[in-house]
Amino acid sequence: METQNIIYMLIALALGTQLCRFLPLFLPKTVLSSPILQKLNKMLPLVIMVLLVLTSLSLPKSNEGYTLFIAQLIALILVIASYKWLKNILFSVGLGILSLNLILWGLN
Numbered sequence: 001m002e003t004q005n006i007i008y009m010l011i012a013l014a015l016g017t018q019l020c021r022f023l024p025l026f027l028p029k030t031v032l033s034s035p036i037l038q039k040l041n042k043m044l045p046l047v048i049m050v051l052l053v054l055t056s057l058s059l060p061k062s063n064e065g066y067t068l069f070i071a072q073l074i075a076l077i078l079v080i081a082s083y084k085w086l087k088n089i090l091f092s093v094g095l096g097i098l099s100l101n102l103i104l105w106g107l108n
Contacts, residue, residue, distance in 0.1 A: 045089050048089070049079070049083065049089065049092070052093070053076060053079075056072070057069070057072055057076075058072065067104075067107055068104070071100055071103040071104050071107065072100060074099065074103055075096045075097075075099045075100035075103065076096070078095055078096060078099045079092045079093070079095060079096035079099075082095050
């Protein structure tokens with residue numbers, strides 16, 4: 001990828017992020033208090049967690065890679081349990097990363 005394309009991509013990402021942050025300032029309060037947006041606001045942390053899980057699991061190919069897959073499943077169970085218990089995404093993600101690394105270190 002060329003440097004110019006990378007710069008354009010970074011500018012587009014920055015503008016998209018700022019648009020999402022400043023858009024609620026300019027929208028009418030009736031739009032912001034709609035039930036759909038309220039439901040989305042409540043469900044967004046769970047959606048982010050599901051996307052992180054789906055992109056991070058590596059399914060084993062043939063007969064190798066089961067150690068990593070089992071370690072990921074154990075870490076996933078710990079993340080789900082901690083999120084259900086404490087409702088803290090940052091702590092849950094940190095716990096998942098730590099537990100995955102400790103499990104892999106212990107198995108090797």
